[in-house]
Amino acid sequence: MFETLPGFRDFPPEACSRRNHLFRVFRTVARAFDFKEYDAPILEPLDLYVEKSGAEIVGQLFHFMDKGDRPVALRPELTPSLARMVAAQGNSLPKPIKWFNLGEHFRYERPQKGRGRSFYQFNADLLGEINVSADAELIGLLVAIFETLGMSSNDFRIRLSDRATWVSLLNGLGVSEQALPAVLNAIDKSGRRKPEQTMESLNEAIPDQGESLWQEIQNIKKIDSLDALAKRLGTLGSEADALIHQWEEMLSFLSAHGAKEYISIDLSIVRGLAYYTGFVYEAFEASGEGRALAGGGRYDHLVQKLSGNVDIPACGFAIGDMTLSDCLESKGLLPNYVLAPDLYLVCGEEQKKSGISLVSVARKGGFSTSYSFKMVGFGKQFKEAGKSGARYALILGTEEADSKRVKVKDLRTGAEEVISQNSLVEKLEEFDATGGITT
RNA sequence: GCGAUAGUAGCUCAGUUGGUUAGAGCACUGGUUUGUGGUACCAGGGGUCGCGGGUUCGAAUCCCGUCUUUCGCCCCA
Numbered sequence: 001m002f003e004t005l006p007g008f009r010d011f012p013p014e015a016c017s018r019r020n021h022l023f024r025v026f027r028t029v030a031r032a033f034d035f036k037e038y039d040a041p042i043l044e045p046l047d048l049y050v051e052k053s054g055a056e057i058v059g060q061l062f063h064f065m066d067k068g069d070r071p072v073a074l075r076p077e078l079t080p081s082l083a084r085m086v087a088a089q090g091n092s093l094p095k096p097i098k099w100f101n102l103g104e105h106f107r108y109e110r111p112q113k114g115r116g117r118s119f120y121q122f123n124a125d126l127l128g129e130i131n132v133s134a135d136a137e138l139i140g141l142l143v144a145i146f147e148t149l150g151m152s153s154n155d156f157r158i159r160l161s162d163r164a165t166w167v168s169l170l171n172g173l174g175v176s177e178q179a180l181p182a183v184l185n186a187i188d189k190s191g192r193r194k195p196e197q198t199m200e201s202l203n204e205a206i207p208d209q210g211e212s213l214w215q216e217i218q219n220i221k222k223i224d225s226l227d228a229l230a231k232r233l234g235t236l237g238s239e240a241d242a243l244i245h246q247w248e249e250m251l252s253f254l255s256a257h258g259a260k261e262y263i264s265i266d267l268s269i270v271r272g273l274a275y276y277t278g279f280v281y282e283a284f285e286a287s288g289e290g291r292a293l294a295g296g297g298r299y300d301h302l303v304q305k306l307s308g309n310v311d312i313p314a315c316g317f318a319i320g321d322m323t324l325s326d327c328l329e330s331k332g333l334l335p336n337y338v339l340a341p342d343l344y345l346v347c348g349e350e351q352k353k354s355g356i357s358l359v360s361v362a363r364k365g366g367f368s369t370s371y372s373f374k375m376v377g378f379g380k381q382f383k384e385a386g387k388s389g390a391r392y393a394l395i396l397g398t399e400e401a402d403s404k405r406v407k408v409k410d411l412r413t414g415a416e417e418v419i420s421q422n423s424l425v426e427k428l429e430e431f432d433a434t435g436g437i438t439t
Numbered sequence: 440g441c442g443a444u445a446g447u448a449g450c451u452c453a454g455u456u457g458g459u460u461a462g463a464g465c466a467c468u469g470g471u472u473u474g475u476g477g478u479a480c481c482a483g484g485g486g487u488c489g490c491g492g493g494u495u496c497g498a499a500u501c502c503c504g505u506c507u508u509u510c511g512c513c514c515c516a
Binding site for chain 1: 440472475508509511512515
């Protein structure tokens with residue numbers, strides 16, 4: 001027997017329909033925000049990812065040499081492909097660019113709760129706009145997706161932070177430009193590491209000041225309101241005014257989006273990646289347990305880094321399907337879908353062929369229809385009709401066939417009505433419009 | 440890559456100090472039923488007990504290895 005590779009999943013119909021439910025919501029809400037769907041290759045040159053993330057990334061990729069001796073990798077993320085695409089079309093694209101994608105991604109990592117080697121991600125990015133209203137639009141989209149999936153403010157929260165604020169605060173603490181990436185990285189990890197480990201990392205970045213810096217960082221991480229932030233920034237002069245203004249703008253835009261109730265100001269969010277430049281955020285289940293449901297932020301210089309010539313500001317976020325499915329399931333928000341036809345044909349052996357012709361008419365009229373492939377009795381066929389979950393049985397015996405009619409039985413109410421075969425589709429639509437057949 | 444946990448039918452699980460032909464429920468298929476359905480009753484199919492080796496007269500059971508699952512570490516784009 002063969003099994004799926006570790007970290008990969010099969011999707012039999014029920015699981016597939018649950019997955020497609022997520023996809024449907026992603027697409028519908030993204031369109032409501034006027035984001036355009038795009039796609040990119042699943043297989044890319046290995047260097048595309050090395051360029052962005054460094055050589056260490058290779059160990060976490062599915063990669064191999066193709067038959068033309070090209071080093072290639074299954075995509076672990078979409079941003080580099082997006083940057084290439086945007087850069088290729090350069091300045092000819094009207095701004096802002098609002099694009100989204102829904103696709104499978106691959107990472108060669110140890111499978112764990114909420115993390116596999118193959119997973120689906122919804123990516124939304126907004127490029128060519130520097131104003132915070134763009135960042136707010138994306139968080140608005142994220143919130144709208146979660147709300148459409150049935151979650152409320154009791155179910156999830158978005159922790160909002162700002163890299164620019166961190167950079168100013170750290171500058172104020174005497175952290176040099178060169179040491180910044182390492183310090184930010186240590187801050188990002190500090191939430192899931194022992195304090196000693198963080199201090200060690202900080203000492204490496206800034207010799208002998210790790211301990212005092214760690215004290216300050218812990219204080220900053222506790223900031224959870226605009227007032228507290230303003231107080232802390234107060235010592236920085238005019239730079240502080242600009243930062244506070246950005247925060248105020250952001251929060252008032254989020255209010256306008258109806259997203260404010262989901263937002264927690266939380267400076268402990270930094271995100272591991274070096275390329276974030278502005279607001280960053282992560283969505284979590286309300287209890288704070290588990291992996292992030294989604295994450296994103298502003299990355300104003302990444303496109304230039306990857307493309308070499310086109311400089312375009314950008315922000316975006318991604319939602320992974322595994323943590324989200326787990327979360328929705330635990331809240332009973334992933335209903336089991338009934339994959340049922342609308343109609344089921346019940347007929348005598350003599351009427352099989354004309355029955356299938358009738359089925360063909362119903363199908364063209366938009367009604368999903370099944371029938372038994374075997375010659376079995378009426379009783380058996382009714383049993384199968386019931387099991388199929390169909391709303392109506394189409395009954396075609398000698399009585400009906402002789403008079404070019406067909407009996408329609410509402411399998412929920414048990415009521416029946418004999419109608420002309422010519423009017424099948426229109427009568428079925430009528431039955432559905434009035435809530436079925438009643439006696 | 441490291442540590443822990445588990446693996447018996449499609450699913451959930453029994454299986455005695457090692458002892459005859461490995462079981463149950465659900466699911467599936469067929470029948471009771473050749474014009475009225477999901478119930479009921481009856482029957483059936485389906486297992487190299489994860490895989491490989493070892494101990495033993497005899498292994499689902501004990502030992503070793505290996506693969507896979509789940510959880511944690513590392514990492515988390």
